[in-house]
Structures are given as C-alpha cells and as structure tokens.
Amino acid sequence: MITLDYRDKRPIYEQVTEKLSHLIVCGALDENTKLPSVRQLALSLSVNPNTIQRAYSELESKGYIYTVVGRGNFVSEKKSWADTLDSALESAIQSLVQTALASGYSKESLLQSISQIYEKMIKEANND
C-alpha cells in the first residue's frame, strides 16, 4: 500500500502522512474506507506503532481521516479536507513566486514554464 524511502531526509511519519493524503486526495481511497490499523501498518512497514500513530494523528488534524476509537481510522468526506488543500496550494505558490522573483524571472516566462510542466506531469500521471 505504501513504500518508505529511507534516503529521504524527512521523518518517517511525514512520509506516511504525505503518501496517504495523496491516495485520499486523488481518489484512490473512497470516503469512509477503513485504513489499516495502526499496528497492522506499523508491522507491514517495519516501523514502530507510535510512528504510524503520529501520522494518523496528523491526517486527522488536517481533516483527511477520522478516527473511531476501538474501530479504526476512516477516510473523511471531501469537504473535510478542501480547506487544508487550498492553504497548502497557496503556500506552495508563495514559495515558488519567491524563488522566481529572486531569479528575476518575468511573470510571463514563469507562467509559460508552469504551463509546460503542468501538461508534462498530467501525462505522466495518466501513465501510472
């Protein structure tokens, strides 16, 4: 379901959080689908249960999943995480524009580059 990249410098719980949120956002996991239990996922990733627990906590606080103690974790409805996504997008844009300004890119050439990369990535996504 998920594979970890130990060369990645980011903490494990963050990788798990990111991978799962992607699966949810792109629709690979339907609403109210049950996620693997904390212990189960920890076992299959050879990782400590606390680490998965933390990942699930982050996902819950961001609205991607909801937790029912004694039953498990389930993916939330889309409306629960729409806001989170928007703010993530905005900060990504700001970081990009900051870099672009520093490099003296004109608005036009920036938009053009983005346009190209957008179409390239959409093609790759379709091949996966």
Add this chain to the structure above:
Amino acid sequence: MITLDYRDKRPIYEQVTEKLSHLIVCGALDENTKLPSVRQLALSLSVNPNTIQRAYSELESKGYIYTVVGRGNFVSEKKSWADTLDSALESAIQSLVQTALASGYSKESLLQSISQIYEKMIKEANND
C-alpha cells in the same frame, strides 16, 4: 546587511545562505565583491562562526561564491550560478503542480492564482 528570524523553522545557516544568495541573484552584490569574513559576519549576527562557515560552504557548492584561501570569499560571476537557479525553480514548480493536480485545479485557474500572487508579492517587495 542581513537579519535573522529565530522563529523560522529552518536552521540558521540555511537562512543566511538564502539571504545572501538573494542579494547576489538580484544584483545587490556585484561580481567579485568581497563578502564579510566568517568571523566578522558571525559577530555582527551574534551567531557561532561554524554556522556562517557552513552557509559559505553551501553558497560555494552552489556556485554563488568562490573562496580564496587567506583572502576571503567573493561573489561569483553570473554564469556560475545560472544552472543552480534553474534547477531550484524547476523543483519548486514540480512541487507546486503536484499539489495543484492533487486538488484538481485546472491549469487555467492555477495560472491565474499564480499571476495574482506574483503581482501581490512584487508590490510587497518594493515596499521593503
């Protein structure tokens, strides 16, 4: 010359690296200009010399500056860091498009959002 933000989550050396590279990229520091010595800058920022040393090392490895042992650090010529900038920009764009695709943004609305934020940030930059 530089001000630090201790609430910033990034390590200090990274802030210094970023600030200096900005000054170089935007032309505030001309080619072959001598930078303050490690000890001097460390003193004026009330920071450990090791921190500045690390920042300078990063800048050198990215091609922004060059070191002459016994004489100091100097701003490189523009051609030395053009590549670094492009790859930084490209990875920023990829990260952005990834988020945008995840949230189902159309190319058009994404470009429009970026356009708006670009102009907003260019105004703020002029006020600084």
Add this chain to the structure above:
Amino acid sequence: MITLDYRDKRPIYEQVTEKLSHLIVCGALDENTKLPSVRQLALSLSVNPNTIQRAYSELESKGYIYTVVGRGNFVSEKKSWADTLDSALESAIQSLVQTALASGYSKESLLQSISQIYEKMIKEANND
C-alpha cells in the same frame, strides 16, 4: 429513537446517556414511561449490550431513571434529577467564565455573545 455519531470522540455509552437524558429533560419521555430493554436498544443501535447497560447505569446514578429488577427501566420523576441538571449547568458556566476571564472579555460583551448564540441555537433546535 436515538441515532449515534461514530465520529464523535466521546464513548458510545456517553452519547446514549446524553441523548436519553435530553429526551427525559425536555419532556419527550413522560415520568414512569418504560424504556426499551438493554438488549432491545442494543440490537436496534447495533451496539454491544454492555454499552447500553453502562448508559442505563449512568442515567440511574444521575437520577434520570430507576430500575425495577425483572421488569425494566423507567423514567424518574422530575424532582429526582433537578439537582443533577443544576450542577451540570453550574460547572458548564464555570468553565465558560474561566475561558472568558482568560481572554479578557468584559462581562457585558460575554453576556451579549451568549445571548446571540442562545437565540441562534434555539432556532436550529426548532428546525430539527
């Protein structure tokens, strides 16, 4: 008769307790009315009988219902739970005022806010 919200952080037995006490307090269940048996209610809510048993125990200890062994559980008379209600309300008020004091709210603005929210919630309650 009752619907559960599995996303609610509180334990199930507490939700059942709350819902039933509301029905009793607002007069939807008259004094000495017979409540559904533990097994019956557990079945209709698809819940473990232990859970309902615990809810009924709580209700009894708070004076909302009384149990006749071998016959079932019945709604108590109003005087039995008047005290419970008052103390619940008082502790809710104390918790509220504590927060308000912490935030530096004046008594007047606090009372005004409460007044507004009161009327808003009374409208919503009528729509249910």
Add this chain to the structure above:
Amino acid sequence: MITLDYRDKRPIYEQVTEKLSHLIVCGALDENTKLPSVRQLALSLSVNPNTIQRAYSELESKGYIYTVVGRGNFVSEKKSWADTLDSALESAIQSLVQTALASGYSKESLLQSISQIYEKMIKEANND
C-alpha cells in the same frame, strides 16, 4: 511553576498544556519569555520528556509559544493566539447553551446566573 493533579482523568500533556496556556493568557508570562526546557520541566514534574514535548507541540500549534531548536521554547506575542482563544470561547458557549436549552432555562435566568458567577470568579481571581 506547575503542579499536576494525578486524580484528574485528562492526560498529563493536556494538563500541562492547559496550565501553561493559562499562565500565558493571563499575562503571568511575558512575551518572548523563555520556558523551562523539555528535559528540565520533565524532571521537575517527574514525568517523561516525551510528555512535555507533546505539551509544547500543542502549545506551539495553538500559537501560544514558538520553538527555536537548540535554544528553547518562548512565549508568543498576543496576536498569535488571539484567534485560538476566540474559538475556544465560542465552543465553550455553545456547550453551555446546549445544556441550558436541555434544562429549559430561559435566556434571562441563564444570563443572570452567568453574571453572578462571573463576578464571584473575578473576586476569587483577585485573591490568588
């Protein structure tokens, strides 16, 4: 600086969070004051460092403090946590009104009770 109540059913990290946020909100701790280090506070409360770490994380995410790795935790400026406080107050009010509605309290008698308790608690606060 803080005392724990082991009879309290809430988790320890939550007690610590609450106590510290109170100290900050009521002004007992000035802006930019340094809090005790994670290990230090853990030692003085005879508690595991991870527990304090979690409390500090919560405080940071709510805007009450900010963290500088390698230096310590410091109390934030008031504007950082004003929003958090407001939302805490609103949910406290909703919970109160819910109880009041259930008990059939009229708006007037509710406001009067609150007014009394408000003044009572303000007196007690001055005696501390």
Add this chain to the structure above:
DNA sequence: GTGGTCTAGACCACG
C-alpha cells in the same frame, strides 16, 4: 546544551 524523531514495550478505556 536544545528540540525532533524513533524504538520497544507497557497499561488503559472502549466495544
């Protein structure tokens, strides 16, 4: 020295 992450193993409430 600081905070951040992780592991291993434990106990608890809930269902």
Add this chain to the structure above:
DNA sequence: GTGGTCTAGACCACC
C-alpha cells in the same frame, strides 16, 4: 482488537 497515553532510553541536527 482498536486507538490513546506514557515510560525509558536512544540517536540526530543544530548551535
């Protein structure tokens, strides 16, 4: 069996 909390002890990056 589930998630939630806690302890004990470890390693890391940063300063």
